[in-house]
Amino acid sequence: MDFGTRDTHDRPRRPGDTPRPVSFPVRSPDTEAVHAGREDLAALGLHAPPIDLSTTYPSADSRGEAARIDAFAAEGAEPEGPPVYGRLGNPTVARFEQALARLEGTESAVAFATGMAALSAVLLARGAAGLRHVVAVRPLYGCSDHLLTAGLLGSEVTWTDPAGIEDALRPDTGLVMIETPANPTLAEADLRAVAHACGSVPLLVDNTFATPVLQRPAAHGARLVLHSATKYLGGHGDVMGGVVACDEESARRLRQIRFATGGVLHPLAGYLLLRGLSTLPVRVRAASATAAELARRLAADPRVARVRYPRIGGAMIAFETHGDPHEVIAGVRLITPAVSLGSVDTLIQHPASISHRIVDAGDRRDAGVTDRLLRLSVGLEDVEDLWADLDGALGPARAERVGVTRDAVG
Ligand SMILES: *Cc1c(COP(=O)(O)O)cnc(C)c1O
Numbered sequence: 001m002d003f004g005t006r007d008t009h010d011r012p013r014r015p016g017d018t019p020r021p022v023s024f025p026v027r028s029p030d031t032e033a034v035h036a037g038r039e040d041l042a043a044l045g046l047h048a049p050p051i052d053l054s055t056t057y058p059s060a061d062s063r064g065e066a067a068r069i070d071a072f073a074a075e076g077a078e079p080e081g082p083p084v085y086g087r088l089g090n091p092t093v094a095r096f097e098q099a100l101a102r103l104e105g106t107e108s109a110v111a112f113a114t115g116m117a118a119l120s121a122v123l124l125a126r127g128a129a130g131l132r133h134v135v136a137v138r139p140l141y142g143c144s145d146h147l148l149t150a151g152l153l154g155s156e157v158t159w160t161d162p163a164g165i166e167d168a169l170r171p172d173t174g175l176v177m178i179e180t181p182a183n184p185t186l187a188e189a190d191l192r193a194v195a196h197a198c199g200s201v202p203l204l205v206d207n208t209f210a211t212p213v214l215q216r217p218a219a220h221g222a223r224l225v226l227h228s229a230t231k232y233l234g235g236h237g238d239v240m241g242g243v244v245a246c247d248e249e250s251a252r253r254l255r256q257i258r259f260a261t262g263g264v265l266h267p268l269a270g271y272l273l274l275r276g277l278s279t280l281p282v283r284v285r286a287a288s289a290t291a292a293e294l295a296r297r298l299a300a301d302p303r304v305a306r307v308r309y310p311r312i313g314g315a316m317i318a319f320e321t322h323g324d325p326h327e328v329i330a331g332v333r334l335i336t337p338a339v340s341l342g343s344v345d346t347l348i349q350h351p352a353s354i355s356h357r358i359v360d361a362g363d364r365r366d367a368g369v370t371d372r373l374l375r376l377s378v379g380l381e382d383v384e385d386l387w388a389d390l391d392g393a394l395g396p397a398r399a400e401r402v403g404v405t406r407d408a409v410g
Pocket of ligand 1: 115
């Protein structure tokens, strides 16, 4: 009896093997969020993805291992079968990578210990290719700005605005980097125009704020899509990670850098990030709806001088108050006064004091990160509860304050 042949990609393998990417018809991101990276589980008799904590993998065939290591060193291809050693790859982390690649619509993804480890690997990979010049658009996340400005990894940066990218390119430019919406001002750029200006130079888009739910930069011509997975992908404020979604050729270089420099994502973190992805679309949509309403109320409030809410939506709001921003931070009771973003609870922080403190004050202000700017990461609480908290933290309106003073005087 002929049971038919199945593609080797579909064949149930041992639970320890690195899951291989499977090609499926194009499905909605909502469906991918729940199923990608998990396609082999039912055949393995599992529901939840297994967490493989192995640092090493036994093999009696050292000749075979040598060939696998040679293949990795030469090409950066993931070893067939179990990884040799945890720094070469991990099956649980590979599930997260496959799922994120599907959500971003890229061939591959490579995960790292943090977002900064991911950016470091990109810079090292470009530098190793002799292309150490980077063209970047401000604002970027404070530490990304610092890493480029300080040239810690041997890169040299030219800062420009989107319109100046083409003129800033040099023969040794290995990367163009942009965030949109940008941290913390939520400035937006036209990704298609930016990608066009880059020509053949790879464009890296930090998609941490938008997430693949709202924007898939690869579809607009970005070669590399970076995430601080610590934020929306994990989504619960309890796991750090970074990831670069890209073509397989770039992924191979990044895996080799990760192997050589060691910024691997821990398998437990890989598990939590994969779990986080499954609720990413519903979290982002719910928080975005609340954020849009809060942005509307802030914009109509006389105590608020400016509000920035992205055209593409999202759960981040940037705003400036007429009063002292430090008083707003000190005044919240429900909202968490903390740096970071993308968690289930709402967070507020003062970028000039915290997330962008490491950037030179002049550069910071030039990029629109004023001393009055506050950054709000809207979570999943009820909109009325959040508004009540913001309303209290913003303090009395100026007109009321005048009234109070008059009463006191009178
Ligand atoms: C937080 C953040 C990073 C850095 O990520 P870590 O996981 O903290 O290393 C990079 N880019 C953006 C936009 C961020 O918000």
